[in-house]
Amino acid sequence: MNTLKPKERMQIQRNEMPEQKPEERVHNFNEVPLGFDPEMAVLEATRCLDCKKPECIAGCPVGIDIPGFLNKIVDQDFAGAAAKIRETNFLPAICGRVCPQDQQCELVCIVGRKNKPVSIGYLERFVSDYERDNGIRTTPEVAPPTGHSMAVVGSGPAGLTAAYELRKRGHEVTVFEAFHRGGGVLVYGIPRFRLPLEVIDEDIRTLEEMGVKFQYDAIVGKSMTLDELMGPEFGFSSIFLGTGAGLPKMLGIKGENLNGIYSANEYLTRIYMMGALHFPEYVTPIHQGAKVGVIGAGNTAMDVARTAKRMGAEVTVYYRRSREEAPARKEELRHATEEFINFKFLTNPVEFIGDENYTLKAIKCEVMTLAEPDESGRRKPIGTGEFFTEDVDTVVFSLGCNVNPIIAEATPELKTDKWGVVSADRGTLETSKKGVFAGGDIITGGAKVITAMGQAKIAAQAMHDYVMSLEMETA
Amino acid sequence: MPKQFEILYREELVPKTVLFNVYAPLAARAMQAGQFIILRVTEKGERIPISISGWDSEKGTVRIILMAAGRTSTEATLLQVGDCFQDIVGPLGRRSHVEELPGTVVVIGGGYGTGAILPTARDMKALGNKVIGIIGARSDNLLLLEDEMSDICDEVFITTNDGSKGIQGFVTHALEQIVNRETVSYVLAVGPVPMMKAVSEMTRPLKIQTWVSLNAIMVDGTGMCGACRCTVGDKTRFACIHGPDFNGHEVDFAELVARQKMFLKEEKIAMDALKIEEVA
Numbered sequence: 001m002n003t004l005k006p007k008e009r010m011q012i013q014r015n016e017m018p019e020q021k022p023e024e025r026v027h028n029f030n031e032v033p034l035g036f037d038p039e040m041a042v043l044e045a046t047r048c049l050d051c052k053k054p055e056c057i058a059g060c061p062v063g064i065d066i067p068g069f070l071n072k073i074v075d076q077d078f079a080g081a082a083a084k085i086r087e088t089n090f091l092p093a094i095c096g097r098v099c100p101q102d103q104q105c106e107l108v109c110i111v112g113r114k115n116k117p118v119s120i121g122y123l124e125r126f127v128s129d130y131e132r133d134n135g136i137r138t139t140p141e142v143a144p145p146t147g148h149s150m151a152v153v154g155s156g157p158a159g160l161t162a163a164y165e166l167r168k169r170g171h172e173v174t175v176f177e178a179f180h181r182g183g184g185v186l187v188y189g190i191p192r193f194r195l196p197l198e199v200i201d202e203d204i205r206t207l208e209e210m211g212v213k214f215q216y217d218a219i220v221g222k223s224m225t226l227d228e229l230m231g232p233e234f235g236f237s238s239i240f241l242g243t244g245a246g247l248p249k250m251l252g253i254k255g256e257n258l259n260g261i262y263s264a265n266e267y268l269t270r271i272y273m274m275g276a277l278h279f280p281e282y283v284t285p286i287h288q289g290a291k292v293g294v295i296g297a298g299n300t301a302m303d304v305a306r307t308a309k310r311m312g313a314e315v316t317v318y319y320r321r322s323r324e325e326a327p328a329r330k331e332e333l334r335h336a337t338e339e340f341i342n343f344k345f346l347t348n349p350v351e352f353i354g355d356e357n358y359t360l361k362a363i364k365c366e367v368m369t370l371a372e373p374d375e376s377g378r379r380k381p382i383g384t385g386e387f388f389t390e391d392v393d394t395v396v397f398s399l400g401c402n403v404n405p406i407i408a409e410a411t412p413e414l415k416t417d418k419w420g421v422v423s424a425d426r427g428t429l430e431t432s433k434k435g436v437f438a439g440g441d442i443i444t445g446g447a448k449v450i451t452a453m454g455q456a457k458i459a460a461q462a463m464h465d466y467v468m469s470l471e472m473e474t475a
Numbered sequence: 476m477p478k479q480f481e482i483l484y485r486e487e488l489v490p491k492t493v494l495f496n497v498y499a500p501l502a503a504r505a506m507q508a509g510q511f512i513i514l515r516v517t518e519k520g521e522r523i524p525i526s527i528s529g530w531d532s533e534k535g536t537v538r539i540i541l542m543a544a545g546r547t548s549t550e551a552t553l554l555q556v557g558d559c560f561q562d563i564v565g566p567l568g569r570r571s572h573v574e575e576l577p578g579t580v581v582v583i584g585g586g587y588g589t590g591a592i593l594p595t596a597r598d599m600k601a602l603g604n605k606v607i608g609i610i611g612a613r614s615d616n617l618l619l620l621e622d623e624m625s626d627i628c629d630e631v632f633i634t635t636n637d638g639s640k641g642i643q644g645f646v647t648h649a650l651e652q653i654v655n656r657e658t659v660s661y662v663l664a665v666g667p668v669p670m671m672k673a674v675s676e677m678t679r680p681l682k683i684q685t686w687v688s689l690n691a692i693m694v695d696g697t698g699m700c701g702a703c704r705c706t707v708g709d710k711t712r713f714a715c716i717h718g719p720d721f722n723g724h725e726v727d728f729a730e731l732v733a734r735q736k737m738f739l740k741e742e743k744i745a746m747d748a749l750k751i752e753e754v755a
Contacts, residue, residue, distance in 0.1 A: 178564065178695070178697050179695065180515065180561070180562045180564070188695075188699075215501075216562075217501065217562050217563065217564040218501050218564070219501075219564060219565070219566070219567065219697065222505065222565070222566050222567065223501040223502065223504060223505055223565075223566065224501075224504065224505065246695075246697065246698060246699035247698045247699065247716075248699075248700070248701045250701075250704075250711050252711075256711060257704055257705070257706055257711060257730055257734065259733055259734060259736075259737045260737075262701075262702075263700060263701040265699055265700045265701065266694060266700035266701055266702045269694055269695065269699070269700050270694060274521060274522070274694065275519060278519075279741065279744075279745070280741075280744050280745045280748040281519060281748075282519045282520075282521075283517075283519060283520050283521040283546055283547060283745050284520075284521040284522070284694070285521075285738045285741030285742070285744075285745065286741075287737060287738055287740070287741060357733060357736075358729070358730055358733030358734070359733075404697065404698050404699065405698065405716065406697060406698065406716065
């Protein structure tokens, strides 16, 4: 029970997360935030006003009962707090680390109006870490068998969530994954200093304990069609597509295929999914020079910049708008700045210059300025006609992704927009193909982990309703 | 029942070049001519793309030919019957372009690329085309799959650089003889880049539809990373999902050669590490 009066709670200052010092952390791949200890967690949770109409719940894309789990922390029932979160969110250790709380729950937190908001994200992370570190996590309950099998395509945040939600309801679930291991973008796209592998693997292990099967090295759309998955050979009643947006957007400027230029996906996949940070013990190589340029200012661009720094480079981020417009989480920008990353704002790369061996040598940029806000309120960058060229050995571009075309190409009935984003019913997330549902970047073209999870939950419920209604029809 | 990715058959075709039959049912079940797989040899291994020279969907096997060149291909060729690959994933890439044509179809294989042209040659033959095969190697003792090519094709030309068998010279010498003799409608060339380039240069003025299979460096093989990007017709394309076959007249081969050398330094380090492991 929180015995403090609201006024007293408002006077407690936000507990800042202890972090590795920048000078130290640029030499290792360990997590930067070190986590709350129980005492700090209880004190921080005490700051919650337990509002009658908690806006934080509405601010959360999956609607976690935030005051509910904070109250359990106040009571020092950390396992209970974790269980409370897991009623709505299967991946709290992941969300506690990668969700942009500053744009969601913490943005609308009432405490934040006069003081700094409650550290909801850090507390979410604390309880799930506490559970894992103390080995008290229990396998979630599974409803009695429904007799239905569900296929989940992709093992990223959407796929893992869908698998959990479907298995919980008693369906047999098989996750098909193209890579040799699970986790999708959580593994290949997010650095270990933000999201350790053991956090992801623990969630995959939990799903396995619940009876979810994982089929790795399987390319749905190539090895088998969606019709075959729902046909007699495989026998799935319904399919969830969570294949993400794996197709990097190119710059479309001269020299983009020179040696030394990577997409963020390639750079991060080599290092984290394939283990190039341990080369040559791990055989996949990465070739990086002393001066690395990163193009873009989203979360992935920050991940790349901070990784390149840890791999020993001097790093500069080039972004055509100003710091204000940078789409990265504030914390990521702060971390990158602390880690001696240089930023060149209002700078638009226009050409890569190479030598006779097709090796990158320099980058040519145009200095930009911002126009007055347009109807959408965004300020468009416009060229000034002023250019500069500087030496660079390696460039990584992080401009977002298009939707991977493999499944849509193999499935003519699957409707997409002109960019390849799969169309899905707003209410059920069913695609234009009967029995096939979708969630995550495949239907948004690129969004957040938590958005993908929220959609996976909606789709899983709709898939459950769909297969149950099939039974009614046949009965 | 074989284990996942178990080697059921192994044959050293020529020194350092090994043919494997591997149990990989998901790769085999829907394989089409021209497609490829990605494999890993060890848990800490890298992913390399390998073209397919045959498959049996019923038995769930794929047939691949590997030449020991870099670290991973060397490790792979050391595997024996009963050993398992760490991973095999496929089919990847698009099917080779096939159609019924008025003129002759010529399929050209250079070195270990010879395996990759067999399935397409078979498809072209099944459509009723006249199919001529050309296989080239440095020397007689390095020629691959001559018998199998002879079974599929109406005629097979052999070229060796040293003249130890067939026409002395390059595959283009054989191709020259064929185009001087009859109308050729289609050429597919798979092998080392200089060979594919030379073939494309020869057919360009003759306006013969020419396909080459690009053996770019890849990581995931599903379009996710863009490591395999190449310039075709002044556009950036991904060899993994848009290819591996492209119009030979539009490919920027110089760029492809340069990109294949991107990790040359690291490749040597990885190779040295393997030697140290072997000694230990």
